Each structure stands twice: as structure tokens, then as C-alpha cells.
Amino acid sequence: MGEAILQMKGISKFFGDMAANDNVNFSLEKGTVHGLLGENGAGKTTLMNVLFGLLKPDGGTIFIEGNPVTIHSPAQAMELGIGMVHQHFMLVPTMTVTENVMLGLHLPKFPLLNPSLVKQRINELSQQFALDVDPDALISQLSVGQQQRVEIITALYHETTILILDEPTAVLTPDEAKELFVILRTLKAHGTSVVLISHKLEEIIAIADEVTVLRNGELVGFTKIDKEVTRKEDLSAMMVGREVSFDFKKQKGTSMxxxxxxxxxxxxxxxxxxxxxxxxxxxxxxxxxxxxxxxxxxxxxxxxxxxxxxxxxxxxxxxxxxxxxxxxxxxxxxxxVAYVPEDRQKSGLIMDWDISKNLVLKNFRKKPFTKGLFLSKKEMDEAAEQAVEAFKIKTDQVSTLVKNLSGGNQQKVILARELATDxxxxxxxxxxxxxxIGAMEYVRSILIAKRxxxxxxxxxxxxxxxxxxxxxxxxxxxxxxxxxxxxxxxxxxxxxxxxxxxxxxxxxx
Ligand SMILES: Nc1ncnc2c1ncn2[C@@H]1O[C@H](COP(=O)(O)OP(=O)(O)OP(=O)(O)O)[C@@H](O)[C@H]1O
Ligand SMILES: [Mg+2]
Known part of the structure; x- marks a missing residue:
């Protein structure tokens, strides 16, 4: 078969005692789309942050086209031809597309870049990959799908051979997702290799050539995808270690x-x-x-x-x-009235607070969390432990700061808080x-239970x-x-x- 443009061998990354990546091997072929799958907190973002120079691994070696490399920073990753679109966008809404691309290049010499040259490059990439982005538009004027293209342009700015997309379709409409896949196919045709992190298994089957599955920081599976043969149940079983029901039957409700x-x-x-x-x-x-x-x-x-x-x-x-x-x-x-907002990072959580405090954020004036004027830490922690258990929030303690949770686990904290009461x-x-998918199944079943x-x-x-x-x-x-x-x-x-x-x-x- 083809040749590996990238190999990650024996990668380990610890946060405290916890191995977010435990001796993981990952190999990416030239001109392919490679799905990276796993439950919330499995270690997908961590592995890609190591590749992009955002995290220093505690063990293991990265090879690009067979040569060992050490990647200290995103700027260096970009020089090596690696681009990354992050799970949560990192754009500044009040700045233009061009200004954001300049910032996103992680260059120390940012003020010395010539904006008109950057603009030219944006137009070039925009045409080459049918991205249709206006370099002068303000980010705040763009739809989410367009904002994502700005991130893709930034990631492709240098001669990018490896593009990492961390859950790119989570925030896209079905039509925007289709457009993204057209872009990915064009990239493939140009020989670019794509790492695609996604929880949407139909999408993975439709677009990926191969998948690697992580569970609890460890590599648990690798398979080639055959659109005609691979079923989403096969992939979910690898991820979760059990079958997940995709169509649960619900009883008719009695509305009052x-x-x-x-x-x-x-x-x-x-x-x-x-x-x-x-x-x-x-x-x-x-x-x-x-x-x-x-x-x-x-x-x-x-x-x-x-x-x-x-x-x-x-x-x-x-x-x-x-x-x-x-x-x-x-x-x-x-x-x-309970409310789970759309933009959970901005309006639902206090990132610098721990899980316990975030879970009582709205109920702290209510019993049993108050004793006179004081918050009862014991009651709070107990309630938090129950929530962590019920929602399978991946953490070893309720005093973990929310900013240190994986993206999906942050969301579970808000859901647990808002769904805690009737x-x-x-x-x-x-x-x-x-x-x-496991959490998705659980949340939907809770909505029905509440009903x-x-x-x-x-x-x-x-x-x-x-x-x-x-x-x-x-x-x-x-x-x-x-x-x-x-x-x-x-x-x-x-x-x-x-x-x-x-x-x-x-x-x-
Ligand atoms: N900066 C950090 N400090 C402490 N723990 C961290 C940090 N970043 C990640 N972790 C932990 O490492 C584990 C793996 O997280 P990671 O973000 O890689 O998961 P993920 O597979 O991307 O999950 P998701 O699907 O939810 O995005 C999680 O348990 C997370 O809490
Ligand atoms: Mg992640």
C-alpha cells in the first residue's frame, strides 16, 4: 500500500498520574482521510496536540516521512507541514479574516507580515480548495461554517501536508458538513493527508479511508473503512466496548x-x-x-x-x-425553568472553577448546599460525585478544574447540572x-425520562x-x-x- 507520511510511535502523555495517552501508535498514509475515534476523554485531542507541538509528550517518537522529529511549538509544526483546526475555534470576532489568519500562524514576527501578501495567499487558497472566503470580512459577520473555513485556510497557509480537524462538523449544519467533505476530497486529491476527529460515525464511514480508535488513552483498534461493509455498530463497539442502541423505542407520552x-x-x-x-x-x-x-x-x-x-x-x-x-x-x-445553552463554553461554565462548584452554579442558594450563610462543601462534593458517575464524566476527582476536562466532558457538566432537577x-x-455516542444515548434517554x-x-x-x-x-x-x-x-x-x-x-x- 501507500507510504506513511506520519508515524507516532509509543506516545505517552500524563496529566498528574493519569495517562491521557498511553503508549499510542498512530500511522497516517499519504493522501488519505484518517478517522480518530474514541469516547469523550479518550485522548484524541491530546494526541493531536502533541503532534501540533502544543503538548510535550512524556514518551514516544514522531516520524515525518520516516525522519524522527521533535516538535516544540505550533510554529514549528506548521513549518513541518502540519496544520490544525481546533475543537473550539480560536478566532477573534472583532478582527478581519486576514488579521485572524496572521494571528493563527503563530509567528513571532506577526507585525512584520505584509497584510496584502497574506490576503493574496488567502485568495489563492480560497480558489484552489473552493473555500470561498472574503479576506476583508469581519469574523463576527461570518456563519460558523465560514468561520471554520478561515481556520482551515490558516491551517493550510504553509505548504500543509497533514491537516488535523478536531470535531469539525460538531457545529456545522448538514449542508455545511457536506461542503466540508467536498473540501476534504479536494485536499485528498492534492495529496494532503487529513486526520479527522468525529463522533459522527456515518460521516466517518462516508469520508474516511482508515480509522484508529482510542479508549482510556490506549490504542484499542485500527481498521480500514469499506463504505459498503463497515457498519456504525462495528465502530461504536470498538469505541465503547459494547453495543450502543441507535434506535431506542420510546413509549407514547401523556401530555398534560x-x-x-x-x-x-x-x-x-x-x-x-x-x-x-x-x-x-x-x-x-x-x-x-x-x-x-x-x-x-x-x-x-x-x-x-x-x-x-x-x-x-x-x-x-x-x-x-x-x-x-x-x-x-x-x-x-x-x-x-432549566436551560442548557447552545454556547456552553461561553455561557454555561466557569472554566477556572472546579466541577463541584460548576454543578451548583445556579442552585447554590438552595438547600442542601447552604448552611446559614455558608456553602456546604460536603453536600456539594457528594452531589458532584453522583453527577460524575451518572454522566460518566471522565475525571478522577470532583475538584478538577473544568478547563482541564476534555471538550465533551465539559458539556456533560452543564447537562448534569441542568438535568439534575425536575x-x-x-x-x-x-x-x-x-x-x-454512549453519552448521546444517555442524554436522549434522560430527556425522555424527564418528559x-x-x-x-x-x-x-x-x-x-x-x-x-x-x-x-x-x-x-x-x-x-x-x-x-x-x-x-x-x-x-x-x-x-x-x-x-x-x-x-x-x-x-
Ligand atoms: N490540560 C489538562 N490538564 C489535566 N487533564 C487534562 C488536560 N487536558 C486533557 N486532560 C485529560 O486528558 C484526558 C483526555 O482528554 P482529551 O481532551 O484528549 O479527550 P478527547 O478524546 O479529545 O475527548 P472529547 O471527545 O471529549 O473531546 C481527559 O481525561 C482530560 O480530562
Ligand atoms: Mg477533544
Missing amino acids: HEVLSVRELCVNNERGVQALDHMTFTVRRGEILAIAGVDGNGQKELCEVLTGLRQPGSGAITLNGNDITQASPKQINELN PDLLIVSHPTRGLD NAGVGVLLVSADLEEIFQTADRILVIYNGRVMGIVNPDVGIQKVGQMMAGITTGEAHA
Whole structure:
């Protein structure tokens, strides 16, 4: 077969006593896409951070085209032809594409780079790989998919032969993901090798040539992918060490009285453009109402209005019969509403706090966590230990700072906190984004359990599989308007068309 452009042999990396990578071997062939799989906390990002010079390994050797190399910094990794797009974007929203690319090159001589030459290179790469990026645009004006292309351009800026993508599709819409795959195929055709970290197994089967699987920091599997033969169950069994059910049967719910009612709601976004256009719907106790839609059709603004973070222009919102149209986030929280926000890193966690404290972040004024004026550390830690156990948060102690958890495990902390109680209304935005398949299965089963316990659940998701597994009714949102509220019986295809704004469905508000 082909030749290895990269070999990592016997790589180990410890954080304290914990081996995030334990004697891992990894080999990447020229011109291939190589999937790197494993549960949250398995060590995928760590292994790639070692390759990109962000972490110094405690053992092992890296070979590029057969030659041993030591990589001390990202700048050096880039000189060796390695580029990386990180799990969480590292772009500065108030700066232009060109300025961000310059920053991302990790060069000490950044101020001396000539912007017009950088611009030229961006245009060149943009054309070569059909990336379609405007060098003068501000990052804040770009969609998530476009922002990701800026990261890809930065990663490709030097003659890049090895491109690392850490969960690139977790935040993309299905269409954006398809466009990314076209880009990856073009890169392959140019002889670039790609390492693709993803939890989406269909995607891996569709695009990868080979996969390597890590579990608890160790290499547990390698296989070539044959699109016709490889099944996602084969890969998940390697990852988790057991079969994961992809279609769990849920019982029909018994919906009860109305908990949330939204009438003729109109909201503007920060640019003064109408984001919600006369939205009307209700959520009842004991049901999951899914808001299905391509990202950016008003879902974010809807969640913000419902949680008091944004003021509506007109319309009315009632919760258990109380008018909350003008209520503050604190008032709404006190009315027993739980919220899992979309941007969990920015609005859900305090990175410099430990797991225990983050888990009581919103409930700290409530029993049993307060004793008089003081927080009870024992109660907090016990509750945290239960959450760590239930959600399989990968850590050895609840005093670990959240910033030291893997990406997926950070998300589990917020989910554990918000799902700890039985609120009247639970608003969850993209709850399984970035989670491994085991955790995904668990979170979806919890949403159903909450529904069965009489919680009203408003699920915002762009993942049709997730919606059809869990929802009792589906509201399709397009351009800030309700395209229809339908029963899941109408089928995935119909809902997909409604999401694209092609057809409407009957409204059962
Ligand atoms: N800076 C750090 N300090 C301490 N522990 C760390 C640090 N970075 C990672 N870890 C730990 O190393 C382990 C592997 O983390 P890593 O980020 O590589 O996982 P991952 O496979 O990328 O997971 P995910 O799918 O959640 O992104 C985790 O248990 C994590 O908590
Ligand atoms: Mg990771």
C-alpha cells in the first residue's frame, strides 16, 4: 500500500498520574482521510496536540516521512507541514479574516507580515480548495461554517501536508458538513493527508479511508473503512466496548396541561433585523416539543427571549399562567425553568472553577448546599460525585478544574447540572453536540425520562435523528417563522423540506 507520511510511535502523555495517552501508535498514509475515534476523554485531542507541538509528550517518537522529529511549538509544526483546526475555534470576532489568519500562524514576527501578501495567499487558497472566503470580512459577520473555513485556510497557509480537524462538523449544519467533505476530497486529491476527529460515525464511514480508535488513552483498534461493509455498530463497539442502541423505542407520552405559551412573538437580533416573526406555540407538561431548523433561523434568539436574556419586540410569553414577557433571567430561573445553552463554553461554565462548584452554579442558594450563610462543601462534593458517575464524566476527582476536562466532558457538566432537577420547563439547545455516542444515548434517554416525569421539554436541535428519536411534536422554524407544527409520523423527508423552507405543514399550535 501507500507510504506513511506520519508515524507516532509509543506516545505517552500524563496529566498528574493519569495517562491521557498511553503508549499510542498512530500511522497516517499519504493522501488519505484518517478517522480518530474514541469516547469523550479518550485522548484524541491530546494526541493531536502533541503532534501540533502544543503538548510535550512524556514518551514516544514522531516520524515525518520516516525522519524522527521533535516538535516544540505550533510554529514549528506548521513549518513541518502540519496544520490544525481546533475543537473550539480560536478566532477573534472583532478582527478581519486576514488579521485572524496572521494571528493563527503563530509567528513571532506577526507585525512584520505584509497584510496584502497574506490576503493574496488567502485568495489563492480560497480558489484552489473552493473555500470561498472574503479576506476583508469581519469574523463576527461570518456563519460558523465560514468561520471554520478561515481556520482551515490558516491551517493550510504553509505548504500543509497533514491537516488535523478536531470535531469539525460538531457545529456545522448538514449542508455545511457536506461542503466540508467536498473540501476534504479536494485536499485528498492534492495529496494532503487529513486526520479527522468525529463522533459522527456515518460521516466517518462516508469520508474516511482508515480509522484508529482510542479508549482510556490506549490504542484499542485500527481498521480500514469499506463504505459498503463497515457498519456504525462495528465502530461504536470498538469505541465503547459494547453495543450502543441507535434506535431506542420510546413509549407514547401523556401530555398534560400547558406550561409554556408563546403568542405572536416578534424579536429583533442585535443588528436590528427581525429574528422571530409572529411565533406562536405551546409546550405542555409531559411532552417534548422539538424546534427543528437549520442553525441561524431564530433558534438562538428564541432561547434568549424565553430565558430573559433578550427583550421581545412584541407578543406575549406565559409560564404556568404567569406573564413572563418582560421577566429577568433570575426571575425566570426562580420560576423553575432549566436551560442548557447552545454556547456552553461561553455561557454555561466557569472554566477556572472546579466541577463541584460548576454543578451548583445556579442552585447554590438552595438547600442542601447552604448552611446559614455558608456553602456546604460536603453536600456539594457528594452531589458532584453522583453527577460524575451518572454522566460518566471522565475525571478522577470532583475538584478538577473544568478547563482541564476534555471538550465533551465539559458539556456533560452543564447537562448534569441542568438535568439534575425536575423543572417545570426544560429548554435544551443542541444537547448532544460533541458528545460521544454512549453519552448521546444517555442524554436522549434522560430527556425522555424527564418528559415521562411530567417536565415540559423544549428541544432545539438541527439533528433530525435526535428529533425523531425523542420528539412528540415537531415545530419547524425557518427564517424566524413557524413553517408548521407536525407529528413525527409525517416523516423525516417532510420535516427536512420544511426546514429548507420548501413546504409548510399543518400548524397544531
Ligand atoms: N490540560 C489538562 N490538564 C489535566 N487533564 C487534562 C488536560 N487536558 C486533557 N486532560 C485529560 O486528558 C484526558 C483526555 O482528554 P482529551 O481532551 O484528549 O479527550 P478527547 O478524546 O479529545 O475527548 P472529547 O471527545 O471529549 O473531546 C481527559 O481525561 C482530560 O480530562
Ligand atoms: Mg477533544
